[in-house]
Amino acid sequence: MDATTFLVLISALLLLALALGLPVSFTLGGIAVLGVLYVWGVKGLFSIAQTAFDEGTNFILIAVPLFVFMANILRCSDLADDLYHLVYTWMGRVPGGLAAGTVVICAIFAAMAGISSVATVTMGLIALPSMLSRGYSKQLATGCVAAGGALGILIPPSVIMVIYGTMAEVSVGKLFMGGLLPGILLAAIFVAYSLLRCLKNPSLGPPVQERFSFAEKLRALKGILLPSLLIIVVLGVIYTGVATPTEAAAVGALGALVCAWVRRRLTWQNFNEALLSTLSITAMVMWIIFGAVAFTHVMAYAGATKVFQDAVLGFGVSKWWIFFGIQVCLFFLGMFLDPAGIIMLTTPILVPLVKTLGFDPVWFGVMFTINMEMAYVTPPFGFNLFIMKAVAPPEVTLDDIYKSILPFVGLQALCLLLCVVFPEIALFLPSLMK
Template sequence: MDTALFTAIITGLLLLFLVLGLPVAFSLGGIAVLGVVYIWGAKGMYMVAQTAYSEGTNSILTAVPLFILMANVLRTSNLADELYHMIQVWMGRLPGGLAAGTVVICAIFAAMAGISSVATVSMGLIALPAMLKRGYDKHLATGCISAGGALGILIPPSIIMIIYGTMAEVSVGKLFMGGLVPGILLALIFCVFILVRSALKPSLGPPVDEVFSFREKILALKGIFLPAALIIVVLGVIYTGAATPTEAAGIGAVGSLLCAAIQRRLSWANLKGALSSTFSLTAMVLWIVIGAVAFTHVLAYAGVSDLIKDTILGLHLSKWWIFIGIQICFFVLGMFLDPAGIIMLTTPIFVPLIMELGFDPVWFGIIFTINMEMAYITPPFGFNLFIMKAVVPKDVTLNDIYRSIIPFVILQAVCLLIVTIFPDLALFLPNFME
């Protein structure tokens, strides 16, 4: 069959399955099975099983369940309560201080978790009621939590970066370090926006009435000790080369258990809940990986990836126009698909293309992750928006949540533009790694 026709059929089937609401993992896996049977016949089915086994035992992907376990254990501890109390004591008197502080807490959780849901759920349950009670504008309050929670996939560790690194054959450790500065930059952009906007219009984020003594402020800092220690250890062993990201994930998982034990929250019920959630999320990730890798192998054998790459290069466009087109494609896909699924669909096509155009794959991975942050808060699929809807009071509608994220999506786009113009922001730390 002609490669162009095969590509059209594959694309049509994929769109059909997704429109019908089939999970991304089974859409990709099902098309892969059909492709294998068409190309090699029934005897080729062993390759699907071989792919499932090889990906399921991939040492890099072992980090995924460990970081997810780390996140789920941290969710059961009361670290979020202590961190929020610290922010309330130190920043509550500033206009918009609680909202800006909530972003800071989300950034701290991002550096401990690797996924966005932990900070979004925790702050949605703790910070949101506190801000609304103190007269904060509901759009500012919900928006800062939705956007702050999305930092979980940019500030290392990051499950999305692990999946991208596996598919693109890029160092996960360098991706982690590459996301650190842009992640902090984006958190600062959020905080500055909130503080400036609240200063210009104090009714959006009125200062709290409580006055705390210097001693109370010093005592409140104890809430940062355990998170800071865990972050320094996990990221430190990766940056120094003392441990691989997978080994660091193991250290982080054990560290999170120690944190929960110190907080006296390591009960059997909490551990059982954390393990159950870890199993479910890990299974979902691995099914997506298995289905996508099998799909990728079929595309590669049929020459689909090469056809698309050669077609784009044959347009003789500037590499920056191609880059912009890819980012627009990511943004549109992010409105409808999960970021993990987008990685699986696009990495085999776009990564070889951008490398041929002379772009650094580590830098491109960071740009991709920032784009996926927008996906987490962009309707209609925006995962963080669904989480927020589940935790907000009844008087906060879904339309309110959609309105709340507009300025933050714009700020994410600004950060993406800054890192695009100044690539050293993403490459400075990775370049120091061996």
């Protein structure tokens, strides 16, 4: 069987398995095993097992459970209560201020946690009922929480970036720094959108009536101290080159424990729940990685990756048409698959093509991540949309959530376009790293 036929057959099996709803990890691993048996026989199984084992012992992957544990500890530390009180006192009297402030809190949590679900769940339980009870539009309130929560994909430290960097063999530290300015830019776009809509139509986000003295506002600022310190330490040691992302993850996990202890929330029950949740999420991620590595191994050795690359380059179009074609394909995949699965499916095929086209691998990784952030909130199967439905009050329907997120998906696309037109947004900080 030639490489072209092998690629077509493997792709057909993959699409069929995904259409049947089979888990991505076992789909990739199962197809890899079938491919090895067909091409090399039973002796080839040892090769993919060894490859998967070698990848699983990659030092950088230790950052995954550490960042997830850090996020789970922060979730139970009640830092969000102080942050929301800060937003309420300082921004509550501005039309749309609570919505804009919710996005800011989500960005802060993104810079502490590494996964998007923490901010989405936390703000869905705290900010969403508060905004709805004060007359905020359901669509504006739910959209801000869902889209703001997804910032955890882009703003470092990001577990998705760790996975992408591992699969694409790109510096995770540079990916982290590359995602920082685009993440801040996207958060600023969300904030500006919320404020401008409410300034134009105050009924969408009426200002709160309660007044606070300047002394009360100053006291509320203490809520930002612990989060700021944790963010500065974790990102600072990566940026300055003092620590690798994995070592920074260990520092962050320890810092999260200290935060929970200072707030007297470090109970055995919370600690146990954080460990169990970390174990569950890490196991899921590692199984996906094992399956993807085996799949990549088979595709590469059978020559299928080279066939795909030659076919795309054979179109004879500009590299930018190919780039935007890739982004459109990733966007549509994001409607139906989770970001980790998309990374595992596409990275082995796309990264060699991107390098051949001459795109900066860090810049492309950031563009990929922005697209994966869109995947978290794109109907019909955006992960954050179902989290929102689970934590939202009963009067908020799934249809409300779907409608609420559409403007924010457009804003995410705008951010991606800005980073394409001005690549320095993503490349400035990585270029300064030691």
